[in-house]
Amino acid sequence: APLPNPQPTVLSAIRSSLAEATSIATIFAPRVITYAGADATSDVLLSPEVRAAKVLHIATHGYFNKTTPDIVGLVTSGGFLGFTELFSTPFSARLVIVSGCETMRGKDYTGWGVRSLADGFLSQGAGSVIGTLWSVSDAATAALMDSFYRKLHRGAGSSAALQAAQRELLASRRFSDPYYWAGVALASSNRGYDLGKL
Secondary structure (H helix, E strand, O other): OOOOOOOOOOOOOOOOHHHHHHHHHHHHOOOOOOOOHHHOOHHHHHOHHHHOOOEEEEEOOEEOOOOOOOOOEEEEOOEEEEHHHHOOOOOOOOEEEEEOOOOOOOEEEOOOEEEOHHHHHHHOOOOEEEEEOOOOOHHHHHHHHHHHHHHHHOOOOHHHHHHHHHHHHHHOOOOOOHHHOOOEEEEEOOHHHHHOOO
């Protein structure tokens, strides 16, 4: 039987994803390669060059649905990229950020863990993954990521940079509610990755 189509019929644009990409490119220039819009295809994400990036930032729609929790994936300009295809070969990134909704959610398999995008990156060789536990605000996530990358660029480890960025949003007037920042979490295969400078 065919699998249910995990994509909604119409996906809204993530307005702040380009702002995220621009911010990262500005902070880390000239060491950043950006794929945006029609260039952000599944083939690009599956390419050896992207899989070997030191830091990989993906700002797109994540897919998770409680009624079909074993189907997780990402939306690219080429369509839906599911768990099996995305993780068919290793990733060597020290840090992967999946800036989309519910990217740390998935089916909980007893004795194995949650089959989520974050778990997939870790099991395929990524050092650490930052993802989300619920549907997040586009504008708040862009602000959080800008703060996170500025702190990371100044030498903070990914764990300290994320905590400091979350505290910054907590102290802000616009994004102080925990909904805006508490759903962003870090998972790691090696704590040493999170403490040192990238």
